[in-house]
Amino acid sequence: MNTATVTLDATHLTAAASPMRTSKTRRAVNAEWTKLRTLPSTWRTAVIATVLSIALGAILCVSQAQQWASMTAQQRRIFDPTSCSLFGVVFVGAMMLAALGVRSVAGEYSTGMIRSTFTATPTRRRVLAAKAGVTAAFVFPVALLADIVSFQVGQQIFTGKHLEVSWDHAGVLQAVVFGAVAVSLIAVIGVGLGGLIRHTAGATTALVLLIVGGVTLGQLLPAGLRQYVPGTVFQAAVTVHRSAGLLEPRAAVAVLATYAAIVLAAAAIRIGHRDA
C-alpha cells in the first residue's frame, strides 16, 4: 500500500514539474501573441505602415530621379537606388511598427492591465522577453513585404532614367532583408522604451527622437561617433553603395542588435525591481 502511494506521488510530481521551464515561456509567448493579434489597431497599423512606407519611398524616388540631371558627379557616385527606395520603410514604417512594441508595454502600464499580466505571469522578465519576441516576429514579415514592394516600385520609377538596379545586383537582397531585420530590432527597442518610460506618448516620443532626432543631432558629434547614431546605423543597414561615414551593413545590424539588447536589459531591470 505504502509503496504504491509513493510511486503514484512520484510520477504525479514529475509529470507536473518537468516540462515547466519550456512551457512557461511558450505560454507567455502565446498570451502576448493573443494580445497582439486581438487588437484591431495592430492590423490597422500594419496596413497603414506598409502603405505609407511604399508611398513615401516612391515619392523620394520620383524626386531623386528628377534631380538626377542637376546632381554633381560626387552626388551621382554615392547615389544608392536601393536605400533610396527603402527610405519610407526606414523612416516611417519603422516608427509606426515600433510603436506596436511601445504600446505592448506602455499601454498596459497606463491602463493598469500590467497587473493582470504580472499576476498571470509573475516572472516579469519572461513577460518582457515574450513581448519583444512576439513584436519582432510580427513586425518582420510586415517590414519585409513593405521592403520588397518599395524596392520594386522604386526601381520601376528609376527605369525611366536608367538608374535602376535589379534583384541580382550584389548587396540588394541583403539590404532588403536587413531592412526588415532592422525594423524588428527597432520594434524591440520600442518594447524596451515602453518598459523604461511606461507612458505611451512619452516612450513614442523617445523612440522618434532616437531614430530621427539622432540623425540631426549626430551632426554635432565627431565623425567617428556619428556613424553610431541609431538613425544613421539604420540607414547603413540598407545601403548597397557605401558612402563615407556609414558602417558596413553587417556591422550596422550588429550595432543595432546591441542597442536593442541594452535597452531591453535596462527595461528588464527597471520592471523587475519596481512595484507594479
Added chain:
Amino acid sequence: MIEAKHLTKRYGRTIAVNEVSFAVKPGQVTGFLGPNGAGKSTTMRMILGLDAPTSGEVRVDGKPYRELADPLRSVGALLDAKAIVGGRSAANHLMWLADSNGIARRRVSEVLDIVGLSDVAGKKVGAFSLGMNQRLGIAAALLGDPQTVMFDEPINGLDPEGILWIRNFMKALAAEGRTVFLSSHLMSEMAQTADHLIVIGRGRIIADAGTDEFIHRHTAASVRVRAVEQNVLAEALTRRGALIEHGPDSVMTVTGMDAAQIGGVAYAHAVTLIELAPLGSSLEAAYFDLTKDETDYDAALLVGASQGA
C-alpha cells in the same frame, strides 16, 4: 488559504502596512475591512506578488505567489475592473489570460456564462459599463477554477441589483469550499456578506473575528426607555447589571439589556412603561470608532514626537 506573517510595506517614511499577520481560511467569505487608505489594496498587491514587502511574508497555499506553478489555477483576483485595454473583446481578453496559464480555451465561454456575459462576449470592453467590467473581472478570476479568490472593493459603483448579485456569488463560492477574500470600506456591506472580518486601520490589524462575534463585541445595543415609576425601574435595572444614562425629559438610555428583558423587569415591578424603543444597530458607529481610534492614536504619537523634539 492565504497566510500573512508580519507583513510590512513602507513607501519612503510612510508605513502603508505595518506588521500585519492574518490567515484567510477556506469555506467562508472573509471581509477585509478598513477606511480608504488603510492598506487594503497594498496588502492585496503583496499577496499577488505585485508589490514586494519591505519585511515579513505572505503565502498562498503555503507558497509565495511568485512560486505558484500556474498562478491563475491557484488564485483568481480582481483588483481594478477598469484596468483593462479597451480595444479587445471580452472573450479575447479572457483568451490571453487562459493562454498565459495553459487553460483550455473552452473555459472562456464557461466563465462568460457563469457571470452572464455570453451575449456580449464579442463586444469591445471599452464600451462596457462598470457593472459589466466587474463581471468580466470576476470571470477572469474564475478562469483557472482557483481554490482562492480575491476581490478588491468589488461592489464599488454598482447598483443595488449588481451588489446583490456579487454578494450571493461570493457566498456561493465560499459554499463550494473556496477561500473568498473580499475588501470593502463599507461596514454594513461586509456585515451582510462576510462570515469573518479582518479590520485594518492605518496599516494595522485592529480586529480579526467572526462577523457575529465582531458585531456582538462592538455594538452595545441600547434601548430608549421612559416610565411613570422611573426611579423604581432604574433601580431594578441597575441591580440586574444594566447601565443607565439619564437624558432630558426623563428619558433613560439603557445598555446591557434588550427591550424584552427591560419589559419583563418593568412587569415584575408593576412599572407603567411610556416608551420602550430599541435603538438601531450602531455597527457602523462601532466601526467608525474603531478606525477613528487608530487615527487618534497616530495623531497622539505625532504630537508626542513634536513635543519631544
